[in-house]
Amino acid sequence: MxxxxxxxxxxxxxxxxxxxxxxxxxxxxxxxxxxxxxxxxxxxxxxxxxxxxxxxxxxxxxxxxxxxxxxxxxxxxxDDVIAAAALRPMWRRIPLALLAFLDFVQAGALWGYLRSNWRYAAFFLYPFVLFGVLAVLAWLVAGLAARTAGSSLIGAGAGLGAFVLLIQWPAKRLYLPLLFDDWIFSRDYIRRGHSxxxxxxxxxxxxxxxxxxxxxxxxxxxxxxxxxxxxxxxxxxxxxxxxxxxxxxxxxxxxxxxxxxxxxxxxxxxxxxxxxxxxxxxxxxxxxxxxxxxxxxxxxxxxxxxxxxxxxxxxxxxxxxxxxxxxxxxxxxxxxxxxxxxxxxxxxxxxxxxxxxxxxxxxxxxxxxxxxxxxxxxxxxxxxxxxxxxxxxxxxxxxxxxxxxxxxx
Missing domain, CATH: 3.40.50 (Rossmann fold)
Structure with missing residues (x-):
């Protein structure tokens, strides 16, 4: 041989x-x-x-x-960097993710994605569109509860409760927290590196x-x-x-x-x-x-x-x-x-x-x-x-x- x-x-x-x-x-x-x-x-x-x-x-x-x-x-x-970011509560994660979204749009990245590969542009938009859909659903629940109970305070509470539930269950199954962390990390990496x-x-x-x-x-x-x-x-x-x-x-x-x-x-x-x-x-x-x-x-x-x-x-x-x-x-x-x-x-x-x-x-x-x-x-x-x-x-x-x-x- x-x-x-x-x-x-x-x-x-x-x-x-x-x-x-x-x-x-x-x-x-x-x-x-x-x-x-x-x-x-x-x-x-x-x-x-x-x-x-x-x-x-x-x-x-x-x-x-x-x-x-x-x-x-x-x-x-x-993996330790990713695990540490995953411990971040959603009330902190959401504004940081929205800031990352605005940063990538303002810096021309979204337009670059659209020019280079529209599928990647869709991937970029996915978590933010998903977040918007969940927010709208919670707002609809708030409106329905307010009209049914005749109280805007009850409506606001119901809407907030619906939003928390949506973020805790379907959002996680649809990878929203992970994708938010991904884009937050990416912005940090560009702007100031990582300690x-x-x-x-x-x-x-x-x-x-x-x-x-x-x-x-x-x-x-x-x-x-x-x-x-x-x-x-x-x-x-x-x-x-x-x-x-x-x-x-x-x-x-x-x-x-x-x-x-x-x-x-x-x-x-x-x-x-x-x-x-x-x-x-x-x-x-x-x-x-x-x-x-x-x-x-x-x-x-x-x-x-x-x-x-x-x-x-x-x-x-x-x-x-x-x-x-x-x-x-x-x-x-x-x-x-x-x-x-x-x-x-x-x-x-x-x-x-x-x-x-x-x-x-x-x-x-x-x-x-x-x-x-x-x-x-x-x-x-x-x-x-x-x-x-x-x-x-x-x-x-x-x-x-x-x-x-x-x-x-």
Missing amino acids: GETAETKRLVYHLGGYDPVAPQEAYRRFVRELRRFERTWSVAAFVSEPNIEPDIASWRVVASGPNWRVETEYRLVRW VLDPRLERVACELAARGRRGGADEILVTGHSLGAVLAVDLLDRALRLQPDLGEVRPRIAFASIGSSLLKIGLHRGATRFRAGVAGVASASQIFWAEYQALTDVMNFYKTNPVAAMGLPSSGRPVVRVVRIRRMVQPARYRRIRRNFFKVHCQFVNGNDRRAAYDYFMLLCGPLSVERQVGYADGAISAIGFDGALLERTKDASSILEAPVKASC
Whole structure:
């Protein structure tokens, strides 16, 4: 069968605005890794997690008949930031959310969303429209109670009670508090940074730069999903400022922005610091950047080059790839998730039921680098046999680090 191709990969992942503790994130990872094993006919072992204040980490060893990949997976934490925001009472959350809405409208972000992707504009408006509908329902209850009882005081009490009940039950089921917190965080991030995240990202950037200098991995991959892609850009920009030649020699650096919200922040006129970070990452020729997008995901910007949309100088990065979520999962599963925009959005970081051009776990644990997977029109499909073997044309997996693909949209 020949020699076994061995690869070592270091991964830094930044997730989206999802209140998931690291223990639950680990359980999800293991569950979806098992799906990856079945889909690609491979074997995978995962260690127990090591949970620290800044990072939760674990190791994965994946293998096929003629290849083996060791992956150190480092989840950059900000679940504590999200959990702290979730404790905010609604009487404080509502005015802050409305202030964020007015800020994003005044700063031109909404108009940018409408120009770039009307679906994302609808996603932006959804929580505020929902809040307006609930407020109108409470007002109608107040009017009906006042007319029935002949007392405006009773009507006001009934309306307030109805509003509290609506906010406590249907609003939570429809993700209103979480989405309000998301937009409040986004405004704070643009306007003044974050007292917890800024020093944390600086510490992780120092670690990333040190690991790049030290070597020991064939590839360092930074992945950012949803709003986590914004933080991933921030992380890489900080690392490049600490070590401008990061990635110029092995290990090479790859960045995958997945179902990203880069333009959520980048189209706000006040996000000058963030746009400078995007420009810095995009101009770093030694970093290979791929942007994965999907039409059915309303929480990303479909068929849009984020660098161009921000009006930044063209650098040939990122390489934009459109994925079809319908082709990644079994039909029955797709029917279950397609009307839940959060589940569709999270498929970007879940395991696939079917072999497809995009597979999150193949990026993390497969024998091909991100650069080669992006370079092939079918991703890893034609490179991995039905028995999980690395096929002859790509048996030297490490050679792809010296064969960059041409950037395109």
